[in-house]
């Protein structure tokens with residue numbers, strides 16, 4: 098018999114998971130390779146920040162045999178270089194990242210002064226801090242506005258060796274105090290490292306993450322919500338930044354009548370970053386533009402290239418359907434083509450298809466400019482979609498194949514097949530270029546400031562597109 102406790106626990110888990118299951122519409126996966134690149138860039142900044150370390154002056158006095166009371170001071174210390182030759186970054190599952198630095202060293206120079214009785218003498222010294230190691234955790238999260246956050250945690254550091262080399266004629270005298278300054282400096286430096294590292298993270302890294310565009314405005318109508326759905330999940334091999342990835346009408350946001358599917362990104366990690374773009378993003382785009390009434394296209398004769406013989410007028414159409422020119426002689430015509438419902442993109446490993454159902458209404462333009470309805474066609478289309486990435490934007494093109502069906506005629510019955518050539522031409526040469534112009538403008542990817550993508554590869558998977566890329570920061 099089933100253990101009732103196990104059963105209860107399973108139920109609780111199922112409920113929790115169920116409540117929590119908000120799939121992202123867009124996933125940014127950062128791999129170890131991507132983190133190594135980020136670490137290299139980060140080390141340059143960290144090195145500059147650590148070079149600001151403050152070397153305090155030291156002074157004191159002590160009793161020296163034969164000389165009596167001797168006063169000393171070590172001052173005007175200047176960091177000549179702060180080197181971080183070895184560093185590593187690793188994923189900490191469930192939390193974030195861990196940065197470890199080893200073999201770091203600091204070179205400092207300064208001045209010493211020693212005085213006893215009425216004699217005062219001074220010289221220079223070099224100081225070397227060696228075998229400095231630093232370890233700091235980076236906790237990843239998300240803030241109220243859906244931006245990623247990063248916070249330092251568990252910082253520690255250790256100095257292997259501090260060595261002072263004293264020069265000058267009376268250097269032997271200053272050398273007497275070498276041990277005490279080495280000890281004091283070690284303490285002073287160790288105390289400052291972690292605060293400086295933490296400050297670099299909060300003052301340099303965090304503001305960079307805040308440049309993630311949580312709302313990417315597309316045009317006057319729509320924007321994409323790129324806010325985080327929660328703190329980024331971290332595994333031993335990658336971190337997934339999960340974003341909402343949803344189109345919405347800028348002025349009037351409504352909830353789409355469908356939800357994002359689960360995405361399972363492949364485990365191939367040769368590139369620095371992978372973008373998993375759910376069909377949800379594209380389908381909320383279709384829903385948004387449809388709701389905003391933007392998927393309506395008008396075709397008039399002046400839009401038709403001069404060399405095409407079937408003009409959009411009643412005499413020309415009268416050669417195909419004679420009733421049209423009989424009822425409305427010598428008039429121009431107008432076509433209004435609109436999407437009946439939000440177009441739905443289906444992403445499969447083999448192909449990308451969109452099957453918009455379009456409504457085509459034909460009118461004669463009467464001499465007083467009002468419209469007389471001629472016929473109404475339903476266009477069931479299947480379009481193959483091609484998608485790519487250029488300049489950090491997803492771009493696409495459509496290629497349509499269509500089936501026509503007469504819904505209603507005000508000019509008596511006729512065979513729709515007669516209109517195929519003309520309608521196909523208008524759609525291919527006038528409507529499709531308008532749609533493709535919108536698609537090739539593209540959607541901006543959620544990228545941080547100064548980040549560019551190179552070596553982009555595209556793969557189609559079940560329900561989502563996967564873009565892999567290397568990153569260049571400049």
Ligand SMILES: *[C@@H]1O[C@H](CO)[C@@H](O)[C@H](O)[C@H]1NC(C)=O
Pocket residue numbers: 349351388
């Ligand atoms: C917002 O959209 C809803 C549903 O499409 C509509 O009923 C409502 O009138 C719109 N409100 C405004 C202010 O446009």
Ligand SMILES: *[C@@H]1O[C@H](CO)[C@@H](O)[C@H](O)[C@H]1NC(C)=O
Pocket residue numbers: 406407408410411412413427428429
């Ligand atoms: C209609 O098109 C024909 C060509 O098929 C052209 O000769 C004629 O001038 C056009 N009529 C109008 C009213 O534009």
Ligand SMILES: *[C@@H]1O[C@H](CO)[C@@H](O)[C@H](O)[C@H]1NC(C)=O
Pocket residue numbers: 445447448449450479480481
């Ligand atoms: C897309 O692929 C599916 C499954 O392989 C196939 O049935 C369908 O005909 C293809 N569609 C197009 C437009 O190529």
Ligand SMILES: *[C@@H]1O[C@H](CO)[C@@H](O)[C@H](O)[C@H]1NC(C)=O
Pocket residue numbers: 463465467
């Ligand atoms: C335009 O002319 C048609 C037919 O002559 C007529 O039925 C219609 O009412 C007119 N429309 C306007 C706005 O005058």
